Amino acid sequence: MNTLGNFIKCARKNVNLSQEKLAEKINVSKQTVQNWEYGKTSIEMKHIPDLSHYLMIPEAVIIKEIVRELDNNRKYNWPDFLFDEEKNEIAKQLYLDSYQQELFGILYVYDAEYLQDGFLTTSTLREDLKIVPYDFVSKAGSINFINEAAGLQKIFEYVKPEFLLKYLTQHPDSKFDLCYLNKEWICDFIDNGYKPLSYMSDENYSVELEEKALHFPVNMAVSKMVLPFLKEKELLISDSKKPYGLPDDFPKSLTCLCPCKGKPICFDNVICDKLGFDNQFNLNVVISTTDKPMRCMYKNRCAMNSIYIRDVMKIRIEKAEDQTEKVYLSITDLGIKLLDWLNGKE
Numbered sequence: 001m002n003t004l005g006n007f008i009k010c011a012r013k014n015v016n017l018s019q020e021k022l023a024e025k026i027n028v029s030k031q032t033v034q035n036w037e038y039g040k041t042s043i044e045m046k047h048i049p050d051l052s053h054y055l056m057i058p059e060a061v062i063i064k065e066i067v068r069e070l071d072n073n074r075k076y077n078w079p080d081f082l083f084d085e086e087k088n089e090i091a092k093q094l095y096l097d098s099y100q101q102e103l104f105g106i107l108y109v110y111d112a113e114y115l116q117d118g119f120l121t122t123s124t125l126r127e128d129l130k131i132v133p134y135d136f137v138s139k140a141g142s143i144n145f146i147n148e149a150a151g152l153q154k155i156f157e158y159v160k161p162e163f164l165l166k167y168l169t170q171h172p173d174s175k176f177d178l179c180y181l182n183k184e185w186i187c188d189f190i191d192n193g194y195k196p197l198s199y200m201s202d203e204n205y206s207v208e209l210e211e212k213a214l215h216f217p218v219n220m221a222v223s224k225m226v227l228p229f230l231k232e233k234e235l236l237i238s239d240s241k242k243p244y245g246l247p248d249d250f251p252k253s254l255t256c257l258c259p260c261k262g263k264p265i266c267f268d269n270v271i272c273d274k275l276g277f278d279n280q281f282n283l284n285v286v287i288s289t290t291d292k293p294m295r296c297m298y299k300n301r302c303a304m305n306s307i308y309i310r311d312v313m314k315i316r317i318e319k320a321e322d323q324t325e326k327v328y329l330s331i332t333d334l335g336i337k338l339l340d341w342l343n344g345k346e
Contacts, residue, residue, distance in 0.1 A: 078179035095177035163193030187220035230331035238327035
């Protein structure tokens, strides 16, 4: 996966330049720019100053991207097939170099306010940067230090500090590069590590923030558990002849997905007072993305919006002549692709 080409493409679009216009400004052919963006040819060092000028990006940042691309000891693991282009573009830009990781460590050690707020502002970061020792700043130079800090700020627009801290403390000698993490860490990020729009306070909400906020309509932990069953056969999840309990052949290993953990459960508009919603994973959530979702209405305590399994599973309703019905959960083609990815067969 060519991350450098993606970087050049995004930077070009950010300054509203077509491939042809950029090529004209830096005195190369349009084909040359296309080859850079598709990863067919590398960028010669002589073009970096012009690219820096017209893309409005520091030369050091472009060089860092080139070095990142040349690192062949990594495997691109991000599941592009699950998400739209916008989310994939964001994911490819979530990485830190060694200096930025050390800067994050300093901010954490000094309990920086910037790492505690759900919504981060440039002014808050500017104040926190004053606690950074001068020796550390001088190591990079003041201007490069500002650029490195800006790169760190971009990370924290999307990544929870606690997730980054967990990764770096367990991998102190590795660089954080989201798309090149192993699949276990990528799954953890999709389920727990990114900052959704809800992290931003009401007074800071805007349409612009909503458009660039991350939201992943899939839960990897649930998918890991359910998809292997669905690949073998459809899963009966509701039988109107038995409205207050799970089907007799419901897999015991999946009862943890139900709030009652296998005890009597309510479907649709039936209320069962014995339900206890102490688990964020529940069967109602798994099937909540159908056109006519089955909802547990128990005092609105069901975590209906906490987990989504869009497109990787689907519902089939089977109606009998006596008007009873059975509801089955099955895997989709995308679900099979996700399962192959999880099993390392992609």
